[in-house]
Amino acid sequence: MDGxxxxxxxxxxxxxxxxxxxxxxxxxxxxxxxxFDYGQRHRFELAAxxxxxxxxxxxxxxxVGVNLRALGGSALTDDGIDVPKGGEIGPxxxxxxxxxxxxxFLSLALGYAEVVGARDLFLGVNAVDYSGYPDCREEFLHAFxxxxxxxxxxxxxxxxxxxxxxxxxxxxAGIVRLGVELGVDFSxxxxxxxxxxxxxxxxxxxxxxxRAKGFREAGVADPAPGARG
Numbered sequence: 001m002d003g004x005x006x007x008x009x010x011x012x013x014x015x016x017x018x019x020x021x022x023x024x025x026x027x028x029x030x031x032x033x034x035x036f037d038y039g040q041r042h043r044f045e046l047a048a049x050x051x052x053x054x055x056x057x058x059x060x061x062x063x064v065g066v067n068l069r070a071l072g073g074s075a076l077t078d079d080g081i082d083v084p085k086g087g088e089i090g091p092x093x094x095x096x097x098x099x100x101x102x103x104x105f106l107s108l109a110l111g112y113a114e115v116v117g118a119r120d121l122f123l124g125v126n127a128v129d130y131s132g133y134p135d136c137r138e139e140f141l142h143a144f145x146x147x148x149x150x151x152x153x154x155x156x157x158x159x160x161x162x163x164x165x166x167x168x169x170x171x172x173a174g175i176v177r178l179g180v181e182l183g184v185d186f187s188x189x190x191x192x193x194x195x196x197x198x199x200x201x202x203x204x205x206x207x208x209x210x211r212a213k214g215f216r217e218a219g220v221a222d223p224a225p226g227a228r229g
Contacts, residue, residue, distance in 0.1 A: 004030045006118035007164075008109045011035050011061070013048030014191045015211055016124030016167055019175050021056050022182035023166045024122045032116050033061040034109050038101070039069025040076050041083070044199040048190035055185050060116070064108055074098040076193060083194040085204040093132045096193060096206060102135035103144070110148050110161065119154065122164045126175065141165055172214025180220060187223035200225075 007029035011017045024031050035049040046063060053061040072078035075095040084095065102125065109121050125136035134140065141163045148163075149155035167175050179186060191211045192201035201208055201224075215222040 005120070006030050006032065006059075006113075006116055007120040007122055008032045008034055008113045008116070008118045009058070010105055010109055010121070010123040011049045011053055011058075012124070013045035013050075013052060013189060014124070014207075015172075015179070015186060015189050015214070016126055016175060017049075018052045018056070018124075018184050018186070018189050019179040019182065020122050020124035020166060021052065021058070022179065022184050024120075024164070025056060026182055029120060029122075031056070031058045031122075032112065032118060033058040034112055035061070035063045036105055036108070037063055037065045038077070038098075039067050040098075041079070042076065042190070042193050042195055044192075044195050045190045047199075048188060051188040055188055062112065064112075066104060066108065068098060068101065068104070071099065083202075083205050085194070085202065091132070093134065094206065097133050100135070102133075102140070106144055106163070110152065113161065114152055114154050119159055120162050120164060122166070124167050125165050126167045126170065126172070136168075138165065138168055141168075171217075172210050173217035176214045176218035176220055180218075185223075187225070189224055191224075 005028055007024050009021045009024050009031050011021055011033040033053040035046055037046055069077045074097060075081040075083045076098050081095055113121060145161060145163050148161040191207045193205040193207045194202045
């Protein structure tokens with residue numbers, strides 16, 4: 001090993017993952033970004049992920065293909081399920097939940113971490129602000145750490161993997177403020193679940209609503225193209 005502290009950071013191209021990458025860099029990690037082309041209807045986020053990774057100076061950025069559209073079961077991967085628009089964000093697990101997505105993504109990121117010699121994984125899950133997703137909970141992340149120790153060569157030979165979720169207890173306004181403090185260029189990010197064919201945000205899906213609320217409560221103007229406050 002070369003003495004560098006390496007981390008693999010899951011970068012979707014959205015607001016949360018951009019701030020998470022900035023946090024990892026601020027903690028002194030050499031960052032390897034990984035994004036997933038999983039058949040999501042909002043694939044414009046992948047171009048945003050490339051922009052974000054470039055702006056924050058990652059050592060390497062890989063985009064990994066995994067076809068979750070073949071499974072369906074989510075408004076983000078199944079054209080037969082509409083993305084909710086304009087309603088109140090309520091309790092329960094929403095139709096934008098993608099079955100086992102973070103479990104799959106973390107497993108692939110774990111393999112990448114073994115390859116590059118990283119023992120730290122960062123992802124931008126947030127459970128205090130609304131998500132409703134079971135794979136955003138800290139209990140899941142702790143369990144995954146245990147699994148990583150059992151399922152990898154590095155783990156069984158004495159190394160420990162750590163999963164970091166630095167935004168887990170922040171609301172969206174807090175995430176925006178932290179991003180501003182760390183110099184994140186939010187104009188590079190994309191959050192909409194259902195953009196049009198030109199990539200323009202809908203302004204009414206849960207992700208757009210939460211983003212607008214976060215910037216509004218943080219007292220910060222959203223610089224992203226087409227953002228609606």
